[in-house]
Structure formats: structure tokens, C-alpha cells
Amino acid sequence: MVDAFHDAETVMAHLRALRQELLTTSMEPASDQARSGLTAPQIGLIRSLVVEGSATVTELARRLSLSHSTTSGIVDRLQARGLVSREVDASDRRYTRVRVTEPVQNYTREISQGPYARLTCALAEASPVERKAVLDGLETLRALLAR
């Protein structure tokens, strides 16, 4: 039991540090993201629209594992910049389809290597054993919490 407590602290410290490195500090200097002034969540949302197609706000929230209100706020700011658009569905007026505007559609293909360049590079240089350890660890942790 004492070990579990200590391990919990260790896990939380790891997760906090990872979050900082990947979600907020994920933008490398002189990268596309830094130049465009977009944040990681914003790029993730645009990428989802380009790769998986346009969707409603609730669908986007599900894709990004975010709440509906958070997603709505991100769409707000992207819409204010003219990067995405909202259109009310004609057949069912409850739905609002979110689309990427045309100029972005093309540009995004170039940077579509993803907002997680830092993480992607790190994983590319990792050995198969290391990669497996990372994925197994995260899957195991989530499985433990789901019990």
C-alpha cells in the first residue's frame, strides 16, 4: 500500500511534466506552429478536420477527448481568425457543421506531419523496445483506471 502511494506520486509527477512538454511547450522555435501563432489544441482541431473530415462540435469534442464547451471555445477563436467556419445543417437545424476554410485546406496539407513534431521525432528515434514500453505503460495505466 505504501508502495502504491509512492508510485502514484511518481506517476503524477511524470504526467505533469509530460503535459508541460507536449501540450504547451510543444511548439519548437521557427516551426510552422510558432510562426502561425496557433496553439497545440487549435492545430489538433484543424488537423482533425482535414484528416477525418468536417464534423459537428460534439463530434470534434469526442475526437479530441475534450468537453463540448472547451471545443466550442477553440472553434470560436479559430473562426475569429477565419480559419474555420460554422454552418447550420439544413436537414437538422440543431447541428452545426464545422469546416476548414479553403485557404487553410491546402496549406494544412504541408504541415500535416502533425502538431506533435517533437513527440513524433522522439518516437522515430526510439528503439522498438522503448516504443513498446511507452505504449504498454500508458495502456496499462488506463486499463487500471477503467477497472
Add this chain to the structure above:
Amino acid sequence: MVDAFHDAETVMAHLRALRQELLTTSMEPASDQARSGLTAPQIGLIRSLVVEGSATVTELARRLSLSHSTTSGIVDRLQARGLVSREVDASDRRYTRVRVTEPVQNYTREISQGPYARLTCALAEASPVERKAVLDGLETLRALLAR
């Protein structure tokens, strides 16, 4: 290298989901935290003060792996509730020592099993192999990013 890209998406999805489950939704129904109305970061800060002793704002930020401004904000809200106090150091007036107020000092000992009860329980029920997988995975991921 396409694999690295796919793995990066998987890792990010895991981290997002874990963050939601542990950092924000970590408060179980009818737990001490839910009753007190405190958030996980707030409890973590108080716990650090009780377990590791009073400290300055910068020291607290280092302990919690947070930025100084974020930590200052958390202290602000705890101070507004009368749970912690700020005292200017007499010898060096630049420093502000943050302390837990007396009523909290005693109460906190009871709930000092940690704000991560959910995670602690999950780890306690995990097999040694599972625990090792979790810790190895997180350590490997951080080592990869530090390269």
C-alpha cells in the same frame, strides 16, 4: 517512420484522457475533496505544505512542476478561503513564506492519503508487472523527450 506518427497520436490521446481522469475528475463522489470543494492542484499544494513544510512561492512551483504565476494564483484562491497564509520573510523581504493555517494543519493529516486516491487505489490493485509497465513507460517517454 509512419509508425512514429501514428504512435504519437496514440500517446497524445492517452495523455489527454489520463489528464482528464486524474487531474480534473480525480475527485470521487462523497470524498473529502468533493465535500471541501477543493480542486486537485489546490489539494496538492496544501499537501506539499503539510508533508514537506512551508515554502516560498517559487519553491512550491518547483515542487509541483508548475510555473510561478500559476502557483501564485492557486495560493491566491486558497488564501481567500483562509486555508493558507502569506508572510513576508523578515530577514529577506523579497521572500514570501506560504503556510497552512492552523485549522487546516490538523484536518489535513486525516486526508493525507493524498489527492490521488483514485490512482493510488488502482496501483494498489495492480500486479507488479503492470506497475512496472506503467512506470517504465512513463520514464522511457520522458527519457526520449530529454534526448
Add this chain to the structure above:
DNA sequence: CCTAGATCCGTCGCATACGACGCGTCGTGC
């Protein structure tokens, strides 16, 4: 003594992130 640098702190603006609430819209049952 006193200027320069270093250090700590608080604050600001912004972007996430959540739950709760209310509004409009669609289907269903009466």
C-alpha cells in the same frame, strides 16, 4: 555610498478546460 545585476514576487492578458444552465430544434406519444 551607490549603481548594476540578480532574484523573488504579484499582476496582466490570453488560451485551455470544466460543469451548469438555458435556448432552439427534432421525434415521439397522446
Add this chain to the structure above:
DNA sequence: GCACGACGCGTCGTATGCGACGGATCTAGG
């Protein structure tokens, strides 16, 4: 037809989280 629940959406209030800035304070060098 029509009330009523279900659903999607936007908004509000609040908390976290960051970088950047400026103010106050100590310390070292002249």
C-alpha cells in the same frame, strides 16, 4: 395538433496554466 423529453449548441462563471512585464529587495563591485 401538441406537450414533452432528448439532443445539440452557445454562454457563463471559475480554475488552471503559461509567458511577459514591472516593482521591490538584496548583493556585489566600484
